[in-house]
Amino acid sequence: MQLAVNIAVLASIYALIACGYVLIYRVSRVLNLAHGELMMLAAYLLLTTASSFAGHPLFAISAAIGLSILVGAMVYLFLMRKMTGEMALAAVLATVALGVLLRGITVIVWSAQQQYPATALGLVNPSIALPGGARISLCGALLVACTAVAYGSLLAFLRFGRWGVRMRAAGQSPLLAAQRGINLHAIYAIAWSLSTFTGAMAGMLIALDSGLGQTMTIIGLKAFPAALVGGLDSLAGALAGSLIVAAAEVLLIHYVDPLLSEVVPFLVLIAMLVVRPWGLFGTREELDRV
């Protein structure tokens, strides 16, 4: 039972991070390899707002979330905007560079020590007993809930929202979308903001649960296989991929060796790439017509 709970929590973490990869890839065909770093930055921002608004945890959290959405929009406006119309590879490399830069900045500003925003906010993280003898930490439960809400609203937005439909349209055919009066820059900026928003939620909840350090980028990187296994352009796929990767990880840690934790997602990824490179739910990329 405890295993199932662990799988659910880990899958939620991966899923909440993975949807950021999926959103940006789906709309602009760019892989945002700085997603883990953006997520970490959000957690560090929480640390800062926590010290400025001590005693008002909700206020601090929403301020940090607002800041990270702003960061996401700025990343698009000042960096990725120049990359629209360039080769996708150039854009991906730009995100890699951004990631390295952000890692450096966080070390300089907040030091590389493990820190605990939960104590700074004065929050406790009690563990809750679930029926069946399993236990879950409050933050873990919040993570599962946030992921459920995030996926529910994202799926509904993309399915029924006027701008959600437009986002899907822009992802399929940017040129035709522009010819139908859609401002692609606005769409991409929305995608980047949404993606950093979900990433920020994940980053903050993980930091509240288990502390904050440079290792958080590795969690972001481990969520990438989850997105890829599901198919990079499918939200439902990201959910399924996260479950698969999390289940494999938790079970192997439990029955084989805890040291496997770091490699399991990538083993799953390699296996997937061999069998079905476009992922479980992804669309097979068509060759460009020349």
Add this chain to the structure above:
Amino acid sequence: MSEPMLSVDKLEVVYQRAITALQGISLGVAPGQIVGVLGTNGAGKSTLLRAISGFHGVDDARVTEGTIRFEGRRIENGEPHRNTRAGIALVPERDKVFPNLTVAENLSVPVASSGSRADMSRRQALVFHHFPRLGDLRARTAGLLSGGERQMLAIAGALMCGPKLLLVDELSLGLAPVIVSDIMQKLVQIRRELSLTMIVVEQSAAVALAVVDYGYVLENGRVVLDGDATRLRDHPDIREFYLGQSSAGGRRSYRTVKQYRRNRRWYG
């Protein structure tokens, strides 16, 4: 001719900073007119339409000389979405619908130039009135539509943008003649109801000359001939090269056609 709605003046378009696709193109479109642009493959017809509707970053194309004025404002090298909101909608030649969206979703994508909800639903009603087939297929994924249905959806999508000027690129491409004439008829009807101005680009001169008021013939990126529909229809070169009739009117042996290539200087 009254004050032109769109005027193109000595337009030059260069692809990838190296390939000149259009050179010194000038044309005017008066409100309410249907203007046809004829020409063979690679003559620059589609490039002309794309220049009017706006180039996208990956096209790597630019208007290097000349101007395009729409209702008095200069729009050359403008972004496509701005031109669309200004009232120019394009029915593209390829990639004309969003294949993974349903028909209804395809029609909800456009951002109309006059943004009111009531106006949008009025337009939607008009579209479904003229293309009832689309109404039946509302929930169908656009990628699964037939060529004719796709063309209808593309026209409907462009109309949902609320245009004043509609650009139609190769309506007849890949469609059966009976479908082409059907859609063309609908289009002319819709145009009258909405008092639209249109530019139609066609390889099939027979299709174009049946509806246009005025026509331009493009060859190698230049305008080589222009005139009203009757003048073009009666022009001996048009009759021979585009409509496939000999100037004498009778049938001719295929051999004599192939024997020599008439070397006419078009301009001058």
